[in-house]
Amino acid sequence: MKKYGLMKKCISAALSLSLMVSLSACGGAAPAASGGASQGGAAAIKIGGSGPLTGPAAVYGNAVKAAAELAVEEINAKGGLQFELRFEDDTHDAEKAVTAYGVLKDWGMQASLGTVTSAPGAAVSQMYQDDGIFALSPSASSLAVIYHDSDNASDPYGNVFQMCFTDPNQGIASADYLQSHPDLGSKIAIIYKNDDNYSSGVYAKFKSQADVNGLEVVYEGTFDDSNASDFTVQLKKAQDAGADLVFLPIYYDPASLILTQANQMGYAPTFFGVDGMDGILTLEGFDTSLAEGVYLLTPFSADANDDLTQNFTKNYRTRMKDEIPNQFAADAYDCVYAIAQACEAAGIKADMSPQDVCDALKQQFTSMTFNGLTGQNVTWSESGEVSKSPKAVMIQNGVYVGVDD
Amino acid sequence: MKKKNPFGRILERDQGRRALSFILITALYLIMEAMMRSGNLSSLFQSLLVPVCCYIVAAIGLNLNVGVSGELNLGQAGFMSVGAFTAVCVSGYLSASVPSGILRLVLAILAGILSAALFGIIIGIPVLKLQGDYLAIVTLAFGQIIKSLITNMYLGFDENGIQFSFVENKTSLAPGGKMLLNGPMGATGTEKISNFTAGFILIVLSLLVVYNLIYSRSGRAIQACRDNRIAAESIGINITSTKLLAFTVSSSLAGAAGALYGLNYSTLVPAKFDFNTSILILVYVVLGGLGNMTGTMAATIILVLLPELLRSMQDYRMLIYAIVLILIMILTNNDTVRTNMTRVKNRIFAKKEGRA
The missing domain is CATH 3.40.50.2300 (Response regulator)
Structure with a gap:
């Protein structure tokens, strides 16, 4: 009984000691610089x-x-x-x-x-x-x-x-691009994430510029964090509305699900994304063949030849x-x-x-x-x-x- | 006379505790303020002062509900959110007509308190009539609902008046107009009018409110309802209104905390006050001790500071933070540690009495 009590005491003492050490260590540690520090003594x-x-x-x-x-x-x-x-x-x-x-x-x-x-x-x-x-x-x-x-x-x-x-610029640039390339699709559906300021920011400007450019938007679907895994409803509505181009001002994660689910239901419009779509080819577990034929506006492509x-x-x-x-x-x-x-x-x-x-x-x-x-x-x-x-x-x-x- | 009365002794001990929390927080405030004035306080600490005050006020409020009233609330962040966005809107709307920052801050915090209290009453009346964990379930849902609601709200004003739309942004403001709430972007361009002194005053006020409530007739009724509902009912205490009192005060304190928080940043997104934030505040309360306001304040300060102080650990900081949380949890519930603590305490008090 006594021995047990002693052991318990030791353990609690050790634990509190380790706590103290970790606390004081973090307080006193010098700031660690990440990345290349200056070389040769020259100030950086x-x-x-x-x-x-x-x-x-x-x-x-x-x-x-x-x-x-x-x-x-x-x-x-x-x-x-x-x-x-x-x-x-x-x-x-x-x-x-x-x-x-x-x-x-x-x-x-x-x-x-x-x-x-x-x-x-x-x-x-x-x-x-x-x-x-x-x-x-x-x-x-x-x-x-x-x-x-x-x-x-x-x-x-x-x-x-x-x-x-800026977000608005992307929306405007996308709407302008679609106006000058009517072969991509004339009936546009938009699926965007309405609790994300990037997505709704691009959407808002795209929508107003699309009105200016006379583009026909036939369906607007939204989703948010809580239902970002199933897009069949939105895709079905877009399909029913006869959309032949789906504009996706969203990040590549949900976009990959949209592409997969559209493929499963046999719906094959032209998909058009903005820079958030970039990264879809490197997503783990995503069949990149589904992304074939996807258009996106991006300032950078990793496969450029320069x-x-x-x-x-x-x-x-x-x-x-x-x-x-x-x-x-x-x-x-x-x-x-x-x-x-x-x-x-x-x-x-x-x-x-x-x-x-x-x-x-x-x-x-x-x-x-x-x-x-x-x-x-x-x-x-x-x-x-x-x-x-x-x-x-x-x-x-x-x-x-x-x-x- | 007093010493012979056992209840008086308890009261005396508790008075000591109450005084301790005021002394501690005032001392901390004076030290921080002096360091800030003399330019010895790092930018990191300066940026942490106001959020720490906010979390302390919210945690004190939550402790009143969880610790004293014995009802679990999983949506304290929801009430903070209501208070924060109300305050940000009020402050934004009044920015032209009330130039004084302090006056605007007071008005905005009052608005935040009132709106959060209103939601507290609306939720409390039906739910607190029930016996069981229903408040936990409903407040959990409340936090989520508020987040979704504010995410879909668009509120703006220009010289022609206020415009509001829901789900879809249909507001069209004249040039020079200002969006107060902009859906998922929340509030942007808020003027930063919160300061550390306001935070300190808010903590002192909330401590005063909570202590005066606890040691009043209503406070004893609240504790009676927690300890034995049937017995309390049998002596004629109205359970619902008693618990509602604690819950409303708790939620209005969260509203005040949220208001101070919202006015401390130039931008505020609804997603900030999610379930995780509610749980975080609950963690401060549980680790600080149910019903123990001083402990709650200490736990809040330590747990808000810890991840920031651990920044030098880079990738390991959240791991260490989690380990520290577990250690505190084990240690504060460990009998050996508790016995030792009591022994130390007794020794100190014995010395004091000996001297006196």
Whole structure:
């Protein structure tokens, strides 16, 4: 009895000790930098960034992190300006994004990749403006990321820029593309996710532009998180309405289910997606033959023949266990190179204050032209919106094939 | 005289506990405020101050319902959501007419409290008449329903007035108009008017409300209903209205917490207040101790800070967080640890009495 009690005491003491150790370890540990640190003792320009590294949206955050690290390593290996990247987890949550921003600011970031996703991005943009730190977000595409007043697209933050298209631009570009290519289909059905701001953002603009362009929308179906597994009802209604083109402004996960279920019910319209569809070919357990003939508007295709894309794809696959880079990764890679190019041009040094870096970068970004993976002759407006042309690609034999306009 | 009365002694002990929680929270506030003023507080901690206050208020409210009233509530985040979006809309609508941030914050929090309390009453009246776990089931559903409802709401205003539409966005605002609720995008462009001092005041007020309720006649009735429903009924206590009182106060505190939270971020999405958030708040309450407000505050502070402090662990931080949760759960329920704690406590108190 006594012995047992003693043992219990020992165990509880050991447990509480381990608790104390783990607590104090986390409190005192030095911030670990991820990505290429400076080499040869030269001071490095600190680039921060946050995105979902855990949780349901982790695939985007991890792609951005890996690609940004890759870009930083490549740039550092060349010599010249050195960069250091620190990428924090925000779990696609505004609250966590704000604390991640605090961590990055304490670390002393001088420029940033902003956030990967939109809602957290909108929460931290104000802080980037208040503290005068330049941010170039790879993929936070909502207008609220760059504008105070997103309803009227006015009052931009001025130092928060985007590498990706805004959601409205994608909707408008899709509607314009369909107008100029009536052979793809004349009766359009739309299936979108109405609790997702990316999806409903693209949808809203597509719808209004479709009205302007005189496109015939015969069916609109919605789904949300709770019923994102069965689309037979929506597909059946689209089929009954005689739709020969289904517009899918959604991410590739539900899109893969739609393609599978449409195939099962023998419904074969033309499917048309936007950049969220990118990644469908690398989805585990998905029969890529079902994606044959799918059109999508995307700024990047991993199978392009230019040296830049091929190099990037090769290096990324070595790094990420043979995963094919998606558009998020490509945008992040471009972000780092764009920041590096602007830093070179503006003569930014590692010991400059974030505010000075911000002013110099703002000036560079609104005047420079950038060539990268996701577009040639990319420019930015004063408000931070990017200007580049989306490419329409079609999936043929499991690869993207560019479609001539 | 007082010492001879056993009930008076319990009261005295409890008064000590009550004082302790006020002293602790005031001390913490003063330390944090001093560090912030002198520029010694890192940006990370500064960004955590307000959310910690919000979670503490919501957890204190939940503890009143779960710990004191003995009814399980699985939708505290739903009430936070109601409070948060009401407050954000009120603040957004008043932004032109009420320029003072503090006044707008007070008005918005009051609106948040009222709306959450209203939902509390609506849900409580039918459900609390029943005996059993029905409140848990209904609040669970309530959290989900509120999330879906707000996800489908579009509310905007321009110089011509307010426009509202449901499911499909049919609002068409004149230039210069502002969307208060934008469906799945929630509220964007909210002016950040919450601050740490407001959070601290809210905690103190909620502690005052909860303690005064617990030690009042109604509070004893609430505890009587929890401990023995039949006995309480037999002495003429109206079970439904008694439990409803606790539940409404609990949900209105969640509304206040949500209001403070919503006005601390420039963007707020309905998906933030999901089932996970409800459970998280319940975890703070359970690990802090049912009916123990000081413990709840401590648990909330530790558990909100922990994942942030563990950031240097990179990929392992959620793993460690989970292990710590399990350890706290085991340790707080371990007899040996408890006996030791009581022994330490007794020793301290014995010394005090000896000195006195």
